[in-house]
Amino acid sequence: MKSEPDFTDGAFEHKGELRLILCKYHDCLSVRNYQPATLKKNVRLASKFAYWLDCQLSEITPANVEDYLIFLHKQGRSAKTIKNHRSAIKVFCDFLGTRGILRDNPALRVPKRTA
Numbered sequence: 001m002k003s004e005p006d007f008t009d010g011a012f013e014h015k016g017e018l019r020l021i022l023c024k025y026h027d028c029l030s031v032r033n034y035q036p037a038t039l040k041k042n043v044r045l046a047s048k049f050a051y052w053l054d055c056q057l058s059e060i061t062p063a064n065v066e067d068y069l070i071f072l073h074k075q076g077r078s079a080k081t082i083k084n085h086r087s088a089i090k091v092f093c094d095f096l097g098t099r100g101i102l103r104d105n106p107a108l109r110v111p112k113r114t115a
Contacts, residue, residue, distance in 0.1 A: 021096075069082055
């Protein structure tokens with residue numbers, strides 16, 4: 001019998017469909033042999049982004065991704081932390097694309113920081 005991931009840091013506080021998607025995302029990363037700490041971090045950051053969103057996952061735009069990164073910057077997050085979030089969002093959006101939830105990856109159209 002397969003058990004659901006049990007993160008105590010709040011990564012799976014979402015209910016319903018979002019929770020199911022995050023559990024499938026966790027399983028997908030597990031199959032790809034992500035290291036446990038990286039897997040947990042990516043799911044946690046994807047969960048935070050999904051919770052912050054003001055739209056359905058199928059409606060994520062590059063502007064949503066960029067606005068979230070701006071939000072993190074205004075919260076005083078370091079450049080490294082913002083880069084980690086951006087990377088996790090990109091992987092999550094790749095997953096959403098393979099599941100047919102997104103047509104393309106909006107994170108790919110957000111310019112990377114150059115300085």
